[in-house]
Amino acid sequence: MNAKSGYLRQVKQSNLSQVLKCIWRMEQVSRIELVEKTGLTSGTITNLTQDLIKVGLLREEELSTGHVGRRRVNLRLNPKRLKMIGIDIGRTSYEVVITDLVGQTLRSTERPLSAADKPEQVLDAVSASLKRITADMGLQPSDLLGAGLSIPGPMNLQEGTLLVPPNFASWEYYPVRRELEARLGMDILMNDDARTSALAERWFGYGRKDPNFVYVTMGQGIGGGIVSDGEVLQGSNGLYGQVGHITVMPDGELCECGNTGCWETVGSIPGILRRWAHGAGAERKTIDDFFAAVKEGEPRAERCLESTLKVMESTLTTLFNVYDPDLLILGGKLYPYLQSYLPRIQNHVKASVYPFFQHRVRIESASFGASQSAVGAASLVFGSLMERPLDVLEALRSDEGEGA
Ligand SMILES: [Zn+2]
Structure with missing residues (x-):
């Protein structure tokens, strides 16, 4: 990528992020309001929102204004098309959830764990649970925006490795992100369970x-x-x-x-x-x-x-x-x-x-009761969509290519 196309990509990423965050914050918004709130031109807003509707991130909602012949079209996040995966591995159980883009849990499964379970066994079980749920729901890779993992800290976020989590002995220095990515065949975002729980509130609560x-x-x-x-x-x-x-x-x-x-x-x-x-x-x-x-x-x-x-x-x-x-x-x-x-x-x-x-x-x-940190794991995906939408959408397109 040369300097100019790199710069243009950066501009598009930042514009998309502004538009998505504005829609997330206001829940529903017209194109005219988007122009006012973001300072982008109406041509740019028309193009960007068209792209986002096409990939299934946004939907249009027509409202009657009460005046004959007048209509107002609002944009909202589309909860129907794309889904996110949240995985929470705790000391006594794990939970896998599928959520929509507004943080609603569509399906979840939870299994007890014992201290004797080895990380490899736990990750195999998590991956089997996830495959069962996505098959039940008829989800294809191109329906999934990404996956997040919530697990007890402290951890090395760069390496995706746990450090010395208390009462979680067999996981010490375990490269959990790499191992889970290998099993699921997709990139995983991770953070500790307290922070993902906070992020569930940040994005959906x-x-x-x-x-x-x-x-x-x-x-x-x-x-x-x-x-x-x-x-x-x-x-x-x-x-x-x-x-x-x-x-x-x-x-x-x-x-x-x-x-x-x-x-x-x-x-x-x-x-x-x-x-x-x-x-x-x-x-x-x-x-x-x-x-x-x-x-x-x-x-x-x-x-x-x-x-x-x-x-x-x-x-x-x-x-x-x-x-x-x-x-x-x-x-x-x-x-x-x-x-x-x-x-x-x-x-x-x-x-x-x-x-x-x-x-x-x-x-x-x-807001999310016993599923707080699993929903929080899914919200890691949502957060990256809001901050780096182009990266997330490009990964999704490459999945579509593989599926075709
Ligand atoms: Zn202490």
């Missing part, structure tokens, strides 16, 4: 209106994703937003990260169970047992829940003070058990921040 938020996921561990001006931040070592490792008890329990008294050691599911049972027999208890004991009024369970909530409230207050977000979103496997305490949590956090912004403290429940 609260993030459409609020581009600054903190996502906190609580389950076997505690993780976070910080979205600032629509970007999920990584940091120099990929540790940005690792909220589970904020020290809440300086003399507390030893954490996987090497520090003591991290929030994760207190407020995750294993942390709660260990404190409730004082270490004795904790491994045989489940979080259902714990909340059943709370319901029955067992004093030790009640005290343990109270301290869990207190630590959570003070940490969330810290997050509001440190990141100053539009809102904070809570999710993860533990969250459904805590959801009924949300009004209390909100009130305590409000009472602990600067009075001048108390009325703006907003804490919400995650």
Whole structure:
């Protein structure tokens, strides 16, 4: 590619990205509005939107304006034609979803995993599940915009390799992206499960209106994703937003990260169970047992829940003070058990921040429930479509060529 065609390609990529983002943000928009919002000429808008309709990314919707002979045509993302794949591999299960372009899950399948399962076996099972779903849905490679993977971090994103994820021993330094790409025959985008969960909100949930938020996921561990001006931040070592490792008890329990008294050691599911049972027999208890004991009024369970909530409230207050977000979103496997305490949590956090912004403290429940990080994996594909649409569409065309 010479310098001139390289430059023209760059211009087209950036124009397409502007148009798609505008349609995503406004949900539906006329061509005239697109000209006004993007500053591109009406000729350019006509050409670009024609291309996007042809590949099935956009559809036209005719609205009556009430005036005889007047009609208004709006453009929207087309949820019918192209699909995205989201794969979430966790410590206790994996989930594969197919979503449309607006983040709706069309089909999903989940299977339990045990610590004894080797990465190769897990990836073989994931790939078999995906083949079954796409065959059931009658999807061809040219119907699929791409695939994303969500998996516990920390990881080397450049290499697509996991580093030393806690409680995930057989995956240490495993080249998961390369191995999954080889099985699926397609490129894979990946990130850690807390960040993909945040990205699900960024593209398909609260993030459409609020581009600054903190996502906190609580389950076997505690993780976070910080979205600032629509970007999920990584940091120099990929540790940005690792909220589970904020020290809440300086003399507390030893954490996987090497520090003591991290929030994760207190407020995750294993942390709660260990404190409730004082270490004795904790491994045989489940979080259902714990909340059943709370319901029955067992004093030790009640005290343990109270301290869990207190630590959570003070940490969330810290997050509001440190990141100053539009809102904070809570999710993860533990969250459904805590959801009924949300009004209390909100009130305590409000009472602990600067009075001048108390009325703006907003804490919400995650939008996609148990499938948050699988939908988030699919949203990696959506994000790359919004940022680098030409690359994504060219990959799709080369699939069509292979299929023909
Ligand atoms: Zn830690």
